Amino acid sequence: MAGTVSTIAALLLTLAVGYWIFSAVPEPDEDSPHQARLRALAERKQAAYDNLKDLHFEHLAGKLSEADYQASRRLLENEAARAVKALENEQTAGEAVTRS
Numbered sequence: 001m002a003g004t005v006s007t008i009a010a011l012l013l014t015l016a017v018g019y020w021i022f023s024a025v026p027e028p029d030e031d032s033p034h035q036a037r038l039r040a041l042a043e044r045k046q047a048a049y050d051n052l053k054d055l056h057f058e059h060l061a062g063k064l065s066e067a068d069y070q071a072s073r074r075l076l077e078n079e080a081a082r083a084v085k086a087l088e089n090e091q092t093a094g095e096a097v098t099r100s
Contacts, residue, residue: 034094041087048080 031039055076059069 034090037090038087038094041083041090045080045083045087048076048083052076052080 052073055064055069055072058064059066064072
């Protein structure tokens, strides 16, 4: 008898916890598409800066020839510049929308 009551109690508890977990409504993402784009561009810019830093350390460690270092550095600097420009453009576009 006590085993049956324990089993029923455990089953009810499991059902209640399962209902609580699976019935929770996820909170909607509060970021606007503009904010998501700004965040993605900022991450892209930071990644380019991090890669430039890593490239510099690899060059100092002697892992790259001067020619390879210069070529890679130019590519990464161009990527960083494109990311900064895109971020500035997106920020300007967001300000224009906010003003209107």
